[in-house]
Amino acid sequence: MTVTESTPILELLAGFIQELREAGLPVSLTENLDAMEAVKHIPIEDRAAFKYALAATLVKNNNHWQAFDTVFEVYFSLRGQQYTIGEDGESSSLDELEDLDDADGQGQGQGQGQGQGGGQGLTPEEMAELLYRALQSGDQSMMAGLARSAVRQYAGMEPGRPVGGTYYLYRTLRNLDLDGVLDRLMQETRDEQPDMGKLDEKLASDEYKARVEQLKKEIEAEIRRMLVADRGVEAMARTLRKPLPEDVDFMHATRDEMANLRKAIYPLTRKLAAKLARKRRHGRRGPLDFRRTVRASLSYGGVPADPKFRNPRPHKPEIMVVADISGSVAAFARFTLHLVYAISSQFSKVRSFVFIDGLDEVTRFFEGVEDISEAVHRVNTEADVVWVDGHSDYGHALGVFWEKYGKDVGPKTTVLILGDARNNYHASQSWIIKEIADKARQVHWLNPEPMSYWDTGDSIVGEYAQYCESTNEVRNLRQLEAFVEKLV
Amino acid sequence: MADRFTDVSTVRTQLRDVDYLADDGISGVVYLADRLEKPVLIEGPAGTGKTQLAKSVAEMTGARLIRLQCYEGLDESKALYEWNYKKQLLRIQAERNKDGSWSDLEEDIFSDEFLLTRPLLEAIRADDPVVLLIDEVDRVEIETEALLLEILSDFQVSIPELGTIEATQIPLVFLTSNNTRELSEALKRRCLFLHVDYPDLEREKEIVLTKVPDITHNLADQVARVVRSIRQLELKKHPSVSETLDWAQTLMLLGVDHIDEQTATETVNILLKYQSDITKAVKEFGTSDELVS
Numbered sequence: 001m002t003v004t005e006s007t008p009i010l011e012l013l014a015g016f017i018q019e020l021r022e023a024g025l026p027v028s029l030t031e032n033l034d035a036m037e038a039v040k041h042i043p044i045e046d047r048a049a050f051k052y053a054l055a056a057t058l059v060k061n062n063n064h065w066q067a068f069d070t071v072f073e074v075y076f077s078l079r080g081q082q083y084t085i086g087e088d089g090e091s092s093s094l095d096e097l098e099d100l101d102d103a104d105g106q107g108q109g110q111g112q113g114q115g116q117g118g119g120q121g122l123t124p125e126e127m128a129e130l131l132y133r134a135l136q137s138g139d140q141s142m143m144a145g146l147a148r149s150a151v152r153q154y155a156g157m158e159p160g161r162p163v164g165g166t167y168y169l170y171r172t173l174r175n176l177d178l179d180g181v182l183d184r185l186m187q188e189t190r191d192e193q194p195d196m197g198k199l200d201e202k203l204a205s206d207e208y209k210a211r212v213e214q215l216k217k218e219i220e221a222e223i224r225r226m227l228v229a230d231r232g233v234e235a236m237a238r239t240l241r242k243p244l245p246e247d248v249d250f251m252h253a254t255r256d257e258m259a260n261l262r263k264a265i266y267p268l269t270r271k272l273a274a275k276l277a278r279k280r281r282h283g284r285r286g287p288l289d290f291r292r293t294v295r296a297s298l299s300y301g302g303v304p305a306d307p308k309f310r311n312p313r314p315h316k317p318e319i320m321v322v323a324d325i326s327g328s329v330a331a332f333a334r335f336t337l338h339l340v341y342a343i344s345s346q347f348s349k350v351r352s353f354v355f356i357d358g359l360d361e362v363t364r365f366f367e368g369v370e371d372i373s374e375a376v377h378r379v380n381t382e383a384d385v386v387w388v389d390g391h392s393d394y395g396h397a398l399g400v401f402w403e404k405y406g407k408d409v410g411p412k413t414t415v416l417i418l419g420d421a422r423n424n425y426h427a428s429q430s431w432i433i434k435e436i437a438d439k440a441r442q443v444h445w446l447n448p449e450p451m452s453y454w455d456t457g458d459s460i461v462g463e464y465a466q467y468c469e470s471t472n473e474v475r476n477l478r479q480l481e482a483f484v485e486k487l488v
Numbered sequence: 489m490a491d492r493f494t495d496v497s498t499v500r501t502q503l504r505d506v507d508y509l510a511d512d513g514i515s516g517v518v519y520l521a522d523r524l525e526k527p528v529l530i531e532g533p534a535g536t537g538k539t540q541l542a543k544s545v546a547e548m549t550g551a552r553l554i555r556l557q558c559y560e561g562l563d564e565s566k567a568l569y570e571w572n573y574k575k576q577l578l579r580i581q582a583e584r585n586k587d588g589s590w591s592d593l594e595e596d597i598f599s600d601e602f603l604l605t606r607p608l609l610e611a612i613r614a615d616d617p618v619v620l621l622i623d624e625v626d627r628v629e630i631e632t633e634a635l636l637l638e639i640l641s642d643f644q645v646s647i648p649e650l651g652t653i654e655a656t657q658i659p660l661v662f663l664t665s666n667n668t669r670e671l672s673e674a675l676k677r678r679c680l681f682l683h684v685d686y687p688d689l690e691r692e693k694e695i696v697l698t699k700v701p702d703i704t705h706n707l708a709d710q711v712a713r714v715v716r717s718i719r720q721l722e723l724k725k726h727p728s729v730s731e732t733l734d735w736a737q738t739l740m741l742l743g744v745d746h747i748d749e750q751t752a753t754e755t756v757n758i759l760l761k762y763q764s765d766i767t768k769a770v771k772e773f774g775t776s777d778e779l780v781s
Contacts, residue, residue, distance in 0.1 A: 030677050034524065041523040042496070042516065049496045052516040060676040062531060062667075062683045199749045199773050203713045206720070210689075262722075267667060274668045278560075278629070371764045373722065 009039060016075045019237045020058060023067045024244045027058055034058075047076070063245050063264060074237045077225045124175070127153065132181055135211050136188075143211070147218035150176055155223060159230050165223045165240075172219055178212050246478040250332040250448050258331065261477065262373070265335060268481060269342035275485070276346050286310035316348040317414045317441065317487070322401060324419030325380060326356045326392045332448035332474070333418050334376050339484055340416075341372050348412075353405070354379055355397035358387030361405070392422060394464075395429035402432045406439075413440045414487065417468075420449045421461035428460050433467040442469040446483065450475060492522050492549055492660075508537070508544035509687075509694050517682045518545060518660075527640050527661035529625075529679035534666055535728025536684045539623055542662035546619035551660070554614070555621045556607040558628045564635055568645055570604045598649040608639050612655035619660045625675075626665040633672050636663075640678045687729065689716050695729060700736045710747050711736045718759065718769050727759040735759050749773050 013036060020027050034057040042053040051072055059068045127150065134142040151157070154175040155168040185208050190201070228236045243249070245264045248257045292308035300306070321340055323333035337352060344350045344366075351363045360383045365375045387396060409415065415436055437443045445468045447454065447461055455462045465471040474480050493499045500515040510518070518541075521528045530538045546553035556567060576597045583593050605613060611620040622636065639645055643655035663679060665671060687695060693712040696703060711732065719726045727735075735758045744751050753770050760766045 026673075028673075028677055034526070034680075037524055038520055041520060046496065048512040049516040049519075052513040053520050055513075056517045056520060056528075056680040056682060060529075060679075060681045065683065197748045199714070199747065199752055202773065203710070203717060206717045207713065210716075271667070271669050278669075371724070374764075 009044060010036065012075065013039065015233070016054075016071065017058065019071050019075070019234075020068065022237075023071060023241050024247060025059065025064050025067060031058055031060075044076075050076070066260075067242065067244055070240050070242070071237055073221065073224060074228055074240060075233055077221070077228055128177070128181070131176060131215075132184065135181060135185060135208060135215065138207075138211050143215050144218055147215060147222050151219055151222045151226070157223070157226060157230075165220070165227050168223045168227075169216075169220055172223070173216065178215070182208055182212060243476075246481075247476050249475050250335060251328060251475070253331060261335065264477060265338055266342075268477060269339055272339075272481060272484060273343045273345065276343065316346060318349045318410070318412045319347045319351070320405075320409065320413055320415045320440075321350070321352040322359075322397075322415065322417045323352070323354050324356070324392055324394070324397075325354045325383070325385060326390070328422070329418070329420050329448050330380065332446075334380070335477070336416075336418055336446065336474075336480060337379065338372055338376055339480060341366050341375070343484065351405075351408075352379075353401060354383050354385055355394075355401075356385045356387075356390055357393035357396055358385050359397045359400040359404075360384045391424045392419070393426045394419065394421060394423045394460075395427040398429050398432040402435065406436070409436055409439045411439070411441055415440050415443045416446060416487075417443065417464070418446045418448075420447055420459060421445075421454075421464060422457070422459050425458050428463050430460075430463045430467065433464050437467045437469070443467065444469055444483075444487070445471040446474045446480075447471065448475055449473070493519050495519065502548045503544055506544050506547045507698050508540065508548075509691055509698065510541075511687070511691060514541065514682065514684065517680055521660060521680055524680070525643075525658045527663060527679045528682055529663045529665065529671070529676065530682045530684055531665045531667050532684035533686065533726065533728065535730040536686060537729055538664040538684055539621065541684070542619060542621040542664070545660060545662070546621075549617060549619065549660070551617035551619045552614070553619050553621060554607050554611045554659075555623060557623045558625050560627055560629065562628050562632055566606055567608050567632075567635055568606050568639075569609045569647060570606065571598070571649075572602045572604050576602050600650075603647075603650070608636075609645050609653065611659050611661075612639065612643055612645060613653065614659070615656060617657070617659070619662070622661070622663040624666060625663045626668045626671060630669075630672055633675050637674055637678065640675070686719060686726065689713065692716070692729065692732060696732065696736045699733050700740060703736060703740055704745060707739065707745055707747070708736065711739065714747060714752060715759065717772070721765075721768055721772060723760070723765045723768065724762045725760070725765065731759050 017027055017032055017035065035054055038053045038057050039050070042049050044050050054072065055065070055068060059065060127146075130142075130146055131150075134146050150172055151168070154172045156171060157168055182205075186201075186205055189204050193200070224236070224240075231239075242257075245257075245260050248261060250261075253261060286309050289308045289310040293304050293306070296306045296308055297304040319340060321337060323337060325333045333354065340347075340350060340352070350366075351361065352366065353359055353361050362379045362383050365378045365382070366372070369375045387393070417433075433443065445461065445465060449459070449461075451473045453459065461471065472479070472483050474483055493502070496512075496516050496519045499519045500510050500512075503510045503515060503518075517528055520526075530541060532538055543553060545551075579597050579602070580593065607620070608622075611618050625633070625636070640661065643658055644652050646652045686692070689712050692715060693708050696708040696711055697705070700708070715727055715732050715735075735755060738755055738758055739747065739751070742751070742755070752773055756766055756769055760769055
């Protein structure tokens, strides 16, 4: 049912591993061999077990699971005649749905063959009704069947189009009107149990939402299967290839990617903090502690056999973060603020400022707050950063910073400036950076733009960079982590 | 000693017999670990049954569980082996009166008799079936990790004075990690990787049913549902399976048979340990007006 006879499993596996590497997963030769060994023991017919066997040998980082999942679905999805786009596929899906219908005892199968155009089976009304019943009962096979016929009916797939399927998914979902069905389901539940408490209601709605999510996944998988059948495995895998979470570009992340990034940042900060604390503790030993050595020598009859050393106290830097939070770079500023505050125990003091064309200190939002993401959210909504028109003006913002807070910059202070330095052709006022750099310990500039874009258009990062200790391209979590580690 | 299990589903049912409800991934990897004779690295949030899995596998195969708890500062004398220094000294002193040659003595004091085995060595020297659990491996320093490599890939320990000790049998090895730091590539490469996440609704409900005696189906179902809803919030620390069980237990003791907002609010501190999380969750229970958003 899975792989056609003509594709020997090892060859398929080789292609699969190649694609994983293309997608950025570090698959070593040993792991490759392990996978080959593993599939000998697990029959490919047991799809779930097969998948986990491959995952156990090839994916050693949970963040890479999603990438693996996508590639797996492409390479080892169900294939066969019924997934061809076009005429020959339709009959089988119809039959299946009909079977479902009959089994359900509702006899809605008569819609078959009467539908409009291309022999479609069900009218939209019947489809909606089926959808409603499937979601209400949560019946797995019914949902799968429904997903199949929904794709056939609404996606309007054309053979040979080089697309990834998002468009088809959108078309299918738009026609199904899942939100409306959800409303209806909730209404029904409320009518049935009028005395239902808030909690029950919430639980019921969560349950339905989970089912809808599942249905969406089914539909997505169905579209993918058909596309794979149409365009071939390699082409499809290439289209679906996405960067790993740590490589997602801050400036161009989609909403889903953003959500994933937010999830990834918490374990990252925890890891980073543990690493830094460890480094601090195990750094070089300090100078001889004379008093303690003498004290310890008493137990050896006055021979200083066990020299004691002072614990070194590496100084903790004081940090000032000055971040541009205008539209294009807001996400980047958010992540950096989050990261810096999450490891704030590594710094003696953290102060933060945000600007667009005006500048505001936002340290207060973070003080005594347990929930950093909440604080970051408040920064974005409550900080007073607009001076004239809400377009980035680095010159003015820096001017305000220098005037109001310049006196607080001292020889222990490290200043981080976050932004793309796209100044909308205002005056750069780069002398301020020079003044700050003279007073502060270090000034670093973090730029979320690719290096090749620097100093193009209205970007004047070069003008500021000449006074900075370093100018860094920080486009993704990996680079951000590397920078923070270097900093501490 | 390989081939402890016949196939994946047997693993699953046998684990169920010892009250561990495995999903496809878990049972598949355990089966594979046995067949490929490779250690399993288990990773996942705290309280999802990582350590319990090793214990249950030991119980189900009737093997002895040897456990090495990792911590910062763990070294080879605690993990692998140590020479019994005091006993060696005694031996030397006893020798003084006789006149044996030095080489005899040297050979003698570096023999099996003076070797103190620590968990790792013990596991590979055991004659009876054993399961080796290396707990919280992410706590040791990255340099110490190297200690484990030889035993994990070749199931042997090299002792300079004695030579290489090879395993009499290949034990099942489980390593757990809470992912507080990235483990080295070398370690990961030698292991099968298993990520254990929070269970899905059905599995969590079953776990509650097996672990909390006398709980009604209805209540277990509700508990699992509430926990699922809470896990969907953005929290500092999501409720773990053990906390779910504690909560179910509490509800049983309180004689609750149907959870309403009142009980949920009063007992939510068993599920969540941070005040900000609790506030968030309670707020969520309270808002009914915008349900379908």
